[in-house]
Each structure stands twice: as structure tokens, then as C-alpha cells.
Amino acid sequence: MAGHSKWANIQHRKGRQDAKRGKIFTKMAKDIILAAKGGGDPAMNATLRLAVAKAKAVNMPNDKIDTAIKKGTGELAGGDINEVMYEGYGPGGVAVLIEAATDNRNRTVAEVRHILGKGGGSMGEAGCVAWMFDKKGVMSFNPEQFTEDQLLEIGLDxxxxxxxxxxxxxxxxxxxxxxxxxQKAFEEAEMVADSTELSFVPKNLVELDVPTAKKLMSLMEKLEDNEDVQNVHVNADFPDELMAELED
Known part of the structure; x- marks a missing residue:
């Protein structure tokens, strides 16, 4: 579904990735801990292999990666992290799906509810918006390096x-x-993706005007600033005017 990549591009244009760097190792460590619960060998655990690759992509030190793996396998204390999903609504009635990893569910749900409320949204019941998304493997490639036909040729097979x-x-x-x-097929074809992830892709998009889109963008930034929040997904189509404005 078109629109999935727009939030990533908005973050890039605003320099959000650099702004989040102080917290990103904490988030990456939680991803690794959760993945390592299924086995501490990346060669045998595809989820862990992906988590480690994402951590290395942001220059997370190897010793921190190793520590997180050992916490996940139980070799070290500190691996009591649980995955939770929160659902709700944002400005313009947009569906908001929030992936979190926490050692204290009560703290995290209270913080997420507070952020949603202050940002013009609201917390919903479990299942209220999850049906609006499909879980997909998503691999992003640079169109200056590869064509759509090249990706189709390798990917479809x-x-x-x-x-x-x-x-x-x-x-x-x-x-x-x-x-x-x-992922393996592209690696064997020496076609390197800019990013790879398992993500929630919206089935349909809600069109927003620029003022509403800005409110939603602010809400998403505040959610992602929370150390327990790993990913935020919305079914919003950010208007092209906003994208152009960020380039100015």
C-alpha cells in the first residue's frame, strides 16, 4: 500500500533520525532481547539476525549487542522485556498502531495514553484498528540503483x-x-536494501489536510520519543504539500 514510506521520509527530511540517536540503542537492545528469546544464534534465528543487522546499521557497539543477546537468552539478568501492542486514534480519525517493548506494562500504557490524549488522539480497545493493517516483510531500495523490473525479477521468484x-x-x-x-534472494543477487523490516502496512489510507497532518506528525514524534515505544504505524496519507514544505 502506497504511503508506508512517507513517514520514514518525513523523519529523514526533519533530521529526526539524528535526534533520536540518544535513545536508539535502548530501543535496539530491546529488539535484540526479544528476538534472542527464540535462540541466541543469529544464524539459526532469522528474527535475531534482522535485529542485529538493524543495530549494526546504526553503529551499535558489538559488546552492547552481545549483552542484549545474553539478556534475551537468560545468560544475564535484565531480559524481562515483553512485547505489547496499543491501538487508538489520532487527529483526523487516523488509526494508530503502537508497538512497544517494556518491563512495566502499567507505566507504558499510562504514558502512551497520556501522549495520545495530549496529541489530539485517544486510546482504543484491543482490536479496534489492527484489522486495518497487514503485517508484511518490507524491503526498501534506492531507485537510483535499481529498477522496479529488476526487483520484480528477483523478488517474485x-x-x-x-x-x-x-x-x-x-x-x-x-x-x-x-x-x-x-531477503536471501536479494542478498545472493548482490542487491543491497537500504532497510529491511517486518512492519504493519495499512490496507487503506486516510487523506489528511496539511494542518491535521502536522498534528499527527507531532503526535507520532512524541510517541517515538518514548523509550518503550518501538514503532508507530498509521493509515494516513501525508499530503504532498507537507513533503514539499519540509524540503524548503
């Missing part, structure tokens, strides 16, 4: 469902169970 061209990026989408095979 490995199980990819679609290649989407939008807003200066090319995204390959696949079912979660085909993610490892598709």
Missing part, C-alpha cells in the same frame, strides 16, 4: 508479493513467512 514505487523509494512487500527467503 522468491515469494515477493509486490514492488511499490512511491516518494523516492522502491519497496518490496512479502508475507512474513517469505521474508527470509526474499
Amino acid at each position: 522468491a515469494g515477493a508479493e509486490d514492488v511499490i514505487s512511491e516518494d523516492g523509494s522502491l519497496e518490496v512487500h512479502c508475507a512474513p513467512e517469505d521474508f527470509t527467503a526474499v
Whole structure:
């Protein structure tokens, strides 16, 4: 579904990735701890392999990665982290799906509810918006390096469902169970993705005007600033005027 990559591009244009760097190692460590619960060998655990690769991509030190793995496997204390999902609504009635990792559910749900309320949104019941998203493997490629036809040729044979061209990026989408095979096919073809992740992709998008989109963007930034929040997904189509404004 087009629109999935726009939030990442907005963050890039605003320099948000650098602003988050102080907290990003904490978030990456939680990802690794959770993944390592399924086994501490990245060669045998695809989820852990992906988490480690993402950590290395942001220059997380190897000793911190190793410590997080050992916490996840139980070799070290501190691995009592649980995955939680929160659902709610943002400005303009947009669906908001929040992935979090926490050692204190009561603290995290209170903080998320507070952020949503102050940002013009509200917390919803479990299941209220999750049905609006599909979990997909998502691989983003630089359109200056690869063409849509090249990605289709390699991806479809490995199980990819679609290649989407939008807003200066090319995204390959696949079912979660085909993610490892598709990723391996591109690696063997020496086609390096800019990013790879398992994500929640909206089935349909809500069109927003610029003022509402800015309010939503502010809410998403505040949610992502919370150390327990790992990812925020919305079914919003950020207007092109906003994208152009950020480039000025």
C-alpha cells in the first residue's frame, strides 16, 4: 500500500533520525532481547539476525549487542522485556498502531495514553484498528540503483508479493513467512536494501489536510520519543504539500 514510506521520509527530511540517536540503542537492545528469546544464534534465528543487522546499521557497539543477546537468552539478568501492542486514534480519525517493548506494562500504557490524549488522539480497545493493517516483510531500495523490473525479477521468484514505487523509494512487500527467503534472494543477487523490516502496512489510507497532518506528525514524534515505544504505524496519507514544505 502506497504511503508506508512517507513517514520514514518525513523523519529523514526533519533530521529526526539524528535526534533520536540518544535513545536508539535502548530501543535496539530491546529488539535484540526479544528476538534472542527464540535462540541466541543469529544464524539459526532469522528474527535475531534482522535485529542485529538493524543495530549494526546504526553503529551499535558489538559488546552492547552481545549483552542484549545474553539478556534475551537468560545468560544475564535484565531480559524481562515483553512485547505489547496499543491501538487508538489520532487527529483526523487516523488509526494508530503502537508497538512497544517494556518491563512495566502499567507505566507504558499510562504514558502512551497520556501522549495520545495530549496529541489530539485517544486510546482504543484491543482490536479496534489492527484489522486495518497487514503485517508484511518490507524491503526498501534506492531507485537510483535499481529498477522496479529488476526487483520484480528477483523478488517474485522468491515469494515477493509486490514492488511499490512511491516518494523516492522502491519497496518490496512479502508475507512474513517469505521474508527470509526474499531477503536471501536479494542478498545472493548482490542487491543491497537500504532497510529491511517486518512492519504493519495499512490496507487503506486516510487523506489528511496539511494542518491535521502536522498534528499527527507531532503526535507520532512524541510517541517515538518514548523509550518503550518501538514503532508507530498509521493509515494516513501525508499530503504532498507537507513533503514539499519540509524540503524548503
